[in-house]
Amino acid sequence: MSRYILGRLLQAIPLFFLITLIAFGLLHLAPGDPATLLYGTEMTPDQRAQIRAAWGLDEPLPVQYVKWLGNLLRGDMGRSFVDGRPALLVIAERIPATLQLTLSGLLFALVLGLSVGIVAALKPHSALGYASTFFSTFFYSLPNFWLALLLILFFSVWLKVLPSAGIESLRGETGLADRLAHLAMPAFVVSLREMGRLIRFTRASLLDVMSQDYIRTALGKGLTMRVVTLRHALRNALIPVVTLLGLSLPQLLSGAIVVETIFAWPGIGRLVVDSAFQRNYTVLMGEIVMVSLVVIAGNLLADVAYAVIDPRIRYGK
Amino acid sequence: MQTYTIFARLAIFVILASVILVGCGAPPTVAPPPTQPPAAAPTQPPAAAPTQPPAATKPPTVAPTQPPPTQPAGGTVIWGYLQEPSRLNPIVAPDVVTKWLIETIFDGLVAINDKMEIIPELATTWDISADGKVYTFKLRTDVKWHDGKPLTADDVKFTYDSIIDPKQPNTIAKSDYALVDKIEAVDPATVRITLKSANSSFLSKLAVGIAPKALLEGQQLDTAVFNRKPVGTGAFMVQEWAAGQKVVLVANPNYFRGKPKIDRLIWQVIPDSNVLTVQLVNGDIDGALIIDPKDLAKFQNNAKYKVYESIGANTYIGFNNENPLFTDPRVRQALNYGLDKKAIIDQIVGGQGIWSTSEILAGTWAYNSNVNKYEYDPAKAKSLLDAAGWKVGASGVREKEGKPFKFTLLTNAGDKLREGIALFARQQWSDLGVNMDVQFLEANTFVNDRVLKSNFEAIFLASSVNVDPDFLSRRWSCAAMQNGNNFLRWCSPDVDKLLAQGIALTAQADRKKVYDQVQQIITDASPIVPIYYPKTLWAFKSTLKGIVPSPINIFWNADQWSY
Numbered sequence: 001m002s003r004y005i006l007g008r009l010l011q012a013i014p015l016f017f018l019i020t021l022i023a024f025g026l027l028h029l030a031p032g033d034p035a036t037l038l039y040g041t042e043m044t045p046d047q048r049a050q051i052r053a054a055w056g057l058d059e060p061l062p063v064q065y066v067k068w069l070g071n072l073l074r075g076d077m078g079r080s081f082v083d084g085r086p087a088l089l090v091i092a093e094r095i096p097a098t099l100q101l102t103l104s105g106l107l108f109a110l111v112l113g114l115s116v117g118i119v120a121a122l123k124p125h126s127a128l129g130y131a132s133t134f135f136s137t138f139f140y141s142l143p144n145f146w147l148a149l150l151l152i153l154f155f156s157v158w159l160k161v162l163p164s165a166g167i168e169s170l171r172g173e174t175g176l177a178d179r180l181a182h183l184a185m186p187a188f189v190v191s192l193r194e195m196g197r198l199i200r201f202t203r204a205s206l207l208d209v210m211s212q213d214y215i216r217t218a219l220g221k222g223l224t225m226r227v228v229t230l231r232h233a234l235r236n237a238l239i240p241v242v243t244l245l246g247l248s249l250p251q252l253l254s255g256a257i258v259v260e261t262i263f264a265w266p267g268i269g270r271l272v273v274d275s276a277f278q279r280n281y282t283v284l285m286g287e288i289v290m291v292s293l294v295v296i297a298g299n300l301l302a303d304v305a306y307a308v309i310d311p312r313i314r315y316g317k
Numbered sequence: 318m319q320t321y322t323i324f325a326r327l328a329i330f331v332i333l334a335s336v337i338l339v340g341c342g343a344p345p346t347v348a349p350p351p352t353q354p355p356a357a358a359p360t361q362p363p364a365a366a367p368t369q370p371p372a373a374t375k376p377p378t379v380a381p382t383q384p385p386p387t388q389p390a391g392g393t394v395i396w397g398y399l400q401e402p403s404r405l406n407p408i409v410a411p412d413v414v415t416k417w418l419i420e421t422i423f424d425g426l427v428a429i430n431d432k433m434e435i436i437p438e439l440a441t442t443w444d445i446s447a448d449g450k451v452y453t454f455k456l457r458t459d460v461k462w463h464d465g466k467p468l469t470a471d472d473v474k475f476t477y478d479s480i481i482d483p484k485q486p487n488t489i490a491k492s493d494y495a496l497v498d499k500i501e502a503v504d505p506a507t508v509r510i511t512l513k514s515a516n517s518s519f520l521s522k523l524a525v526g527i528a529p530k531a532l533l534e535g536q537q538l539d540t541a542v543f544n545r546k547p548v549g550t551g552a553f554m555v556q557e558w559a560a561g562q563k564v565v566l567v568a569n570p571n572y573f574r575g576k577p578k579i580d581r582l583i584w585q586v587i588p589d590s591n592v593l594t595v596q597l598v599n600g601d602i603d604g605a606l607i608i609d610p611k612d613l614a615k616f617q618n619n620a621k622y623k624v625y626e627s628i629g630a631n632t633y634i635g636f637n638n639e640n641p642l643f644t645d646p647r648v649r650q651a652l653n654y655g656l657d658k659k660a661i662i663d664q665i666v667g668g669q670g671i672w673s674t675s676e677i678l679a680g681t682w683a684y685n686s687n688v689n690k691y692e693y694d695p696a697k698a699k700s701l702l703d704a705a706g707w708k709v710g711a712s713g714v715r716e717k718e719g720k721p722f723k724f725t726l727l728t729n730a731g732d733k734l735r736e737g738i739a740l741f742a743r744q745q746w747s748d749l750g751v752n753m754d755v756q757f758l759e760a761n762t763f764v765n766d767r768v769l770k771s772n773f774e775a776i777f778l779a780s781s782v783n784v785d786p787d788f789l790s791r792r793w794s795c796a797a798m799q800n801g802n803n804f805l806r807w808c809s810p811d812v813d814k815l816l817a818q819g820i821a822l823t824a825q826a827d828r829k830k831v832y833d834q835v836q837q838i839i840t841d842a843s844p845i846v847p848i849y850y851p852k853t854l855w856a857f858k859s860t861l862k863g864i865v866p867s868p869i870n871i872f873w874n875a876d877q878w879s880y
Contacts, residue, residue, distance in 0.1 A: 031759065031761050031762040031765060032759075032760075032761025032762065032765055033761075033765055036761075036764060036765050036769070037761065038403070038411045038412060039411045039412075045800055046492075046800060047491055047492060050483075050486050050491075051486050051487055053486070054486035054487065054539075079540055082403045083403045083404050083544065083545070084404060084409070084487075084539045084540035084541070084544060085540070085545065090560070093560050094560060094561060097561075097562075149591060152591075152592060152595060156595055156599060157595055157598070157599070160599065163601060164592050164595045164596055164599065164601070165587050165589075165592045165595075165596055165601070166562065166563075166585065166587075166601075167562060169601075170393070170395050170563065170583050170585060170601075171393055171395070261588045261589055262588075262589045262592060263592070264562075264586060264587045264588060264589070266559065266560060266561030266562040266586070267561070270561055270588060271561065273588075274400070274561075274588075279761070
């Protein structure tokens with residue numbers, strides 16, 4: 001097992017460098033220049049050249065990349081062009097808000113997705129079974145921005161029960177209830193797509209397992225349906241679901257771009273959008289580094305989790 | 318039981334993963350930048366406790382149960398905007414948005430009021446030598462920094478020296494101060510600035526916040542920690558800046574014009590303009606810029622809100638005046654006559670604009686209201702094109718020497734108004750026999766690769782808002798073709814001569830005559846087709862009084878706002 005993990009980690013190193021190289025190239029291929037975007041068209045060409053030189057943007061791209069990589073290996077991601085602070089700090093301070101949003105969204109999706117998926121698989125021809133199939137597809141296909149604006153229209157404009165933006169109230173009551181009220185709509189929108197996926201996967205996988213011979217054997221020896229489902233079927237049915245979770249881990253940290261923008265949630269997703277529009281290369285590259293590390297780690301974690309859940313899977317023998 | 322373990326493992330898996338990730342990214346692991354001297358950490362003066370309820374010594378005119386404990390007596394103004402400021406330091410604040418907020422935290426020697434006039438701020442009086450080269454400022458002696466130290470002439474000298482310092486690359490408008498020879502702190506309350514040559518636009522450039530020398534000396538200013546937690550002399554002090562979320566300012570009790578009437582001014586970041594409107598309608602925020610004119614009706618006919626307006630920069634269609642199509646002034650005049658500006662303002666802009674004839678803002682002292690307005694006159698437009706040799710060809714498109722009159726207008730994509738106006742112009746000009754194509758480009762590409770490089774036939778763009786009319790030198794002088802913003806490639810020796818006179822004269826009445834002539838010449842040559850000054854609209858709760866918007870900053874008199 002440890003040999004396997006070590007091997008996977010070694011494989012990840014060249015992969016990581018390749019990702020940063022491609023990302024760096026693509027970012028700098030996009031037209032535009034942070035100096036002009038920030039300082040406008042009013043500055044003289046001399047001044048522009050001076051600022052670009054100060055930011056190291058006047059050097060050839062390969063040189064810029066090597067310098068950036070060298071600094072990265074020394075733990076320095078450079079400074080944000082927009083506010084001059086270390087890019088690492090700019091990114092790090094957005095992580096708590098994003099985690100708060102994505103973790104609550106994922107937990108909500110997990111609880112509802114798994115339970116609805118299980119019930120739908122056990123009673124595939126019931127009303128709930130059909131409804132779950134329909135709604136899981138429906139939820140999965142809903143465009144986030146549209147749903148978010150619709151929820152705001154309904155809950156904030158018409159009913160006036162939920163706040164339309166921000167992470168907490170800026171006056172009056174602040175506290176847990178206020179924070180939860182602010183979290184409700186964005187977390188729901190974030191969870192919906194994941195929930196749709198989870199319902200479908202759980203249902204399909206459990207249905208598959210339930211038709212296996214050993215389930216028939218277990219039922220044959222007189223165990224109740226409840227015990228068979230919970231002890232024998234579910235454990236095996238959850239393996240693909242774990243894969244799914246491993247793959248959605250990066251989303252926890254990359255944030256929800258659309259949802260964070262609409263609900264004014266101060267997370268990573270919005271920072272990505274802002275940095276992209278401002279051509280804030282250092283922060284953007286920092287985010288890419290972080291997300292690619294999480295993707296690599298998430299995939300590895302999912303593989304390891306298989307072995308924990310399923311005794312048949314053993315690596316590196 | 319077995320299921321329980323599976324769920325527990327899943328939960329542990331998710332939680333552990335996130336805990337590890339939080340641990341990795343948590344701010345405390347980030348080393349503080351070495352540039353910050355330990356003494357410079359700006360701390361909140363204890364006098365400013367903003368959450369404190371009204372002092373007990375005040376006569377209890379209100380029933381004790383009345384005021385909510387978190388709401389200070391003067392009240393809070395929450396302003397919503399699409400983005401957050403960048404660096405709250407007047408020396409290195411690049412963008413307009415940040416400058417809005419900086420003006421409430423810092424003071425300049427002079428300030429600009431709503432009529433774009435220069436008014437005293439930190440300087441009480443100033444004296445300009447007869448040759449126009451030496452400016453002597455007397456400073457107020459009752460001004461204190463937010464940390465309690467007094468403001469002196471050394472701070473003023475430090476601020477301007479830093480802007481000019483070549484080792485500080487990201488300072489604002491360095492070129493504005495290129496003509497400064499030296500800055501001297503004569504005594505703690507006197508500053509003398511000597512210019513290399515007389516320039517009467519110089520005073521307007523001193524409306525820049527003064528920064529504290531004691532907290533910034535010896536640092537690289539564009540990366541200073543100060544920029545996040547600044548210390549100024551202004552009406553408001555920064556209490557908290559939550560990234561991507563809000564900047565909380567509290568009233569400065571020691572402000573030299575008296576403590577502001579409101580207690581807190583909060584800048585909340587709301588990136589989506591629809592949500593911004595919802596927040597204002599629901600009363601979550603107290604004021605915002607009206608981004609979509611369609612929302613205007615919501616606030617205009619509603620006693621709960623008051624709408625304020627000021628005018629923005631001239632919006633125009635500009636030609637590449639070196640392009641053979643546009644070198645003949647009659648062609649440019651024809652296109653100007655052939656565009657119905659009134660229809661554009663009424664039908665496309667919804668009345669939220671003012672007919673423009675000049676780059677200088679209407680209503681300011683240098684504006685010339687007596688130039689040709691180029692009223693819509695298609696007959697005159699056609700005859701001018703005929704006279705210039707462009708005859709209507711077989712296909713209905715005008716031709717000259719076998720070449721059709723055909724060009725492309727470039728503008729940035731995503732701006733509905735600009736798209737509407739560009740398509741309207743295409744229709745009107747095609748009626749004259751001119752074939753114009755419209756191309757919408759991504760804003761970055763448009764500005765960097767096309768506008769700034771004069772790589773276009775025609776562009777649709779807005780000018781900028783400026784205090785002093787001398788900005789026309791940067792736009793239209795022949796020298797500005799090399800190093801400046803004359804990307805429209807039109808200049809004339811007459812205008813150059815007048816612009817040089819304009820900065821040499823000191824009396825405003827004399828200068829006005831010169832700039833009136835400049836506007837006359839430019840309007841007659843018509844290197845651009847000015848269309849309108851867009852109205853900038855704000856909606857605030859009607860209970861908030863004292864707002865007087867200026868074309869450059871709604872917050873310029875925020876210390877006078879009150880409920």
